[in-house]
Amino acid sequence: MSRQLLAMALAPLLGLFILGIGNGFLATLITLRLDAAGEPAVVIGWVSSAYFIGLALGAMLNDRLLLRIGHIRAYACFASLVAVTVLLQGLWLDPWAWFVLRLIGGWATVGVYLVIESWLLTASDTKVRGRLLALYMISLYAAGVVGQLLLGVTDAMSVTAPFMVIGLLASLSVLPMAMIPRVSPLLEQAEPLSPLRLITLTPTGVMGSFGSGLAVAAVYSLLPLYLQRIGLSVSQIGQMMAVVVLGAMLLQYPIGRWSDRHDRQLVLILIGAFCALISAGMLWLPLNAWMLASLLFLLGGGVFALYPVAVSHAADRAPAGALVRMSQGLLLINAVGSTVSPPLITPVMDAVGDSGLFWSLGALGLVLVGFFFWRRSVKPAPIPVAPFTASSPMTSVGAELVITDELVQGAIEHEHVEDLSHAVPEVPVAEPLHGPPRREDGIIEYVDEEDGTHHSRPAESR
Template sequence: MSRQLLLMALAPLMGLFILGIGNGFLATVITLRLDAAGESAVVIGWVSSAYFIGLALGAMLNDRLLLRIGHIRAYGSFASLVAVTVLLQGLVFEPWAWFVLRLIGGWATVGVYLVIESWLLVSGDAKVRGRLLALYMISLYAAGVLGQLLLGITEAMGGAASFMVIGLLASLSVLPMAMIPRVSPLLEKAEPLSPLRLITLTPTGVVGSFGSGLAVGATYSLLPLYLQRVGFAVDRVGQMMAVVVLGAMLLQYPVGRWSDRHDRQMVLIGISGFCVMIAVAVLWLPLSPWLLAGLLFLLGGGVFSLYPVAVGHAADRAPAGALVRMSQGLLLINAIGSALSPPLISPVMSVVGDTGLFWAFGTLGLALVGFFAWRRSVRPAPVPVARFSPTTPMSAVGAELSVTEEWMQGALEHERVEDLSGAVPDVEVAEPLVGPPPPDASHIVYYDDKEEGTSTETTMATEAARS
């Protein structure tokens, strides 16, 4: 990776890291504050789901604003809105108000991710896109771990200190983006495939993405509630949540290597069954804090690996022209699952007790095992078209970022082999699935924020020299 390209990617990655520190423990703070105020698990679940609803809405709508005002202005607008919603939560304590603020905050947060991911997407060609994605994920997960570790420190300050710190971090994240040369890349708009088309194209990918959303939403929103109610202090809750995020970061790569060497459907069955075993262990074993931490580390690795393996399986099935739109559609299905998770699982915790969370994890895992096993018996697994690519569900452009040149070439080869063998594809492609081809990596349109309504067309090498 060239020095110029690294400098271009440094500012958005720094902004992501700063914002991610605060965003990493905001959901935990909200859950713990509502529980301390005596709110029921159902109320906590609905307030938590508002954030994921905002994520889904933003993933569908925010690209229009970005196209209109440019990356740097959009980033400043979204990050400022995140700061405002968080600070208002420190001033106003009403569950209905927090629901609205979390909805707006989710919409604004995914806008921030949209700016960063689209910036990285067009900063380099396919040869370096995988490394940019790796840097993106390292920044995101490292910020999440650090944020959870800060939870105990900020909560010990009392009052609205946690919300003030998170708001300050959101505001500070604007600085790296505002201080770079005032040019930004062009974002191409592409609509995701409809859920019905996706179900026809890749049932396993759809169910895997939806199930992953249910599990991840419950992990972020309801696991802190479980930990506090079983007797952990606030700082220990943050440490346990940091262990979960650390497991998600460290175990994705080994799981990915496993999925490259074996049938991805079998890997999905294995991950789902593994999550069932973790849930059973938490429910029935006498747990010490260290044993629980180890189980949560493994749970984070399993839950967060479901989505990228499901997307990888879907890519093995998809026509080359549908890869980007398919990935975007699966991302939105994942966000819908995350939004539905707290309202669905929190009533179980109210009826069964705090352990209802792990009963829900176990039931979900069993359902996924049954579905994936049925799909494998109905249709043999495809040959992987490309190596595993770690994927984190954030925005529609993040889905496009993970569609590598290797995936495209593999899908094209898969289509060619099917044509020669006379096999019938899963779905008839009667019309083009994508719009105009993306701009060549060496020739990108940039918008200049200095003069509104004007644009300059230049090569990346010229812009690198200018910076």
């Protein structure tokens, strides 16, 4: 990677890291504060869902604003709005006001991701996208780990201090973008494939993306609630959530590379079964600190690997011209799953207790296993067309980062092989000639009656 490209990518990645530290523990903080205020799990679920609703809306609409005002000004607007919504939450604790603020905050946060991802996308060609995506994911996950650990540090301060720290970090993230030379990368408006077209093209990819949204949103929004209710302190909850993010960061790539060498549908089946098994362990195994940390580490690795493997499976089936729009569409399907997750799971937690979270995750894992088994029996998975690429971009524009030269070339070769398999020419078989000689285009064809051999000679002109 050239120094010029690294310098151009450094500012947005640094901004992502700074803002991601605060955003990494904000969801945990909100869940804990609402629970401490005596709000029921259903209310906490709806407030958590508001953030994902904002993410989904922003993923579809924010690119229009970015096209009008440019990257740097758009980043400043979105980051400032994130800071304002967080600071207002620190000043005013009301669940329905927080619902509105979280919705606006989700809309603004995905705007920040849109600027960063589109900047990285347009700053490079497809040959270096894999390396840029790796840097993006390192920044994203590292910020998540640091943010969760910061939760315990800020808890020793005043009640409003954590919100102030998150607001400060959001404001500070503007500096790297504002201090670089003014540039305006080109950007095209995203047009993802429709859900119906996606279901027709890749039912497994759609179900995997939707199920991943359900599971990841539950982990981010409701796992802190479970940990608090089993008696962990705020500092310990932050550490356990950091372990979850660390598991996601360390296990996602090995699982993905394993899927390169095996049937991806089989890998998805095993991931679903693995998540169900870990959920059962959370329900029935004796949980000391080390056992809890180990199970959460594995849960993070399984849950967060589901989406990129599903996207890679979908890419194995998609034609080269539809790869980008397919990736964008699956990202929005994932956002829909994240949106409906907390409102679906919190009633279960109210009905059966805090363990309802893991009953729900276990049931989700079994449903995914059944669906993937059925799809594998109906239509076996194709051979992977390109190496696994981790998929963590947050916006439909940034989803194009995962479409590398290798993936496009693999899809083209896959299409070519399929075309040849469906267009095998029929080889005509010569029928033996019997009876009198036949005249065709000045040639007389006949069969020697003694040895049965086929002969031809020019016809004599009359």
